Amino acid sequence: MQWQGRSVRKPSGGRYHTSQGKKRSEIGRAPAETHIGEERRKVVRTYGGNQKVRALRVEYATVANPATGETRKAKIETVEANSANPNYVRRNLLTRGAIIKTEMGRARIVSRPSQDGVVNAVLLA
Numbered sequence: 001m002q003w004q005g006r007s008v009r010k011p012s013g014g015r016y017h018t019s020q021g022k023k024r025s026e027i028g029r030a031p032a033e034t035h036i037g038e039e040r041r042k043v044v045r046t047y048g049g050n051q052k053v054r055a056l057r058v059e060y061a062t063v064a065n066p067a068t069g070e071t072r073k074a075k076i077e078t079v080e081a082n083s084a085n086p087n088y089v090r091r092n093l094l095t096r097g098a099i100i101k102t103e104m105g106r107a108r109i110v111s112r113p114s115q116d117g118v119v120n121a122v123l124l125a
Contacts, residue, residue: 094113
């Protein structure tokens with residue numbers, strides 16, 4: 001997933017003849033693939049000089065309890081389910097929507113660890 005420009009093919013199957021080359025703004029990056037482990041982050045410069053924080057390894061999650069309204073820091077034990085890709089469960093990869101087992105109980109990740117650099121989760125009832 002290096003370049004994400006327009007396709008070379010038309011909907012009919014014919015070719016577009018390019019009038020321009022690849023643009024720096026069309027570049028893509030490899031996924032961060034956030035694991036469970038000792039804290040490790042990486043700052044990446046993005047379009048317009050902005051920054052994203054990639055979480056490469058995370059040990060704790062900020063878990064919110066909707067019933068009581070309290071939020072606590074909890075240690076992540078393992079990944080239990082991930083609808084994005086079943087292989088992510090086996091590899092213990094943290095993505096948005098993954099269900100993790102914490103010391104507070106089962107929780108769903110609501111943040112994007114590879115984009116935000118943090119893991120926020122909501123306790124499941």
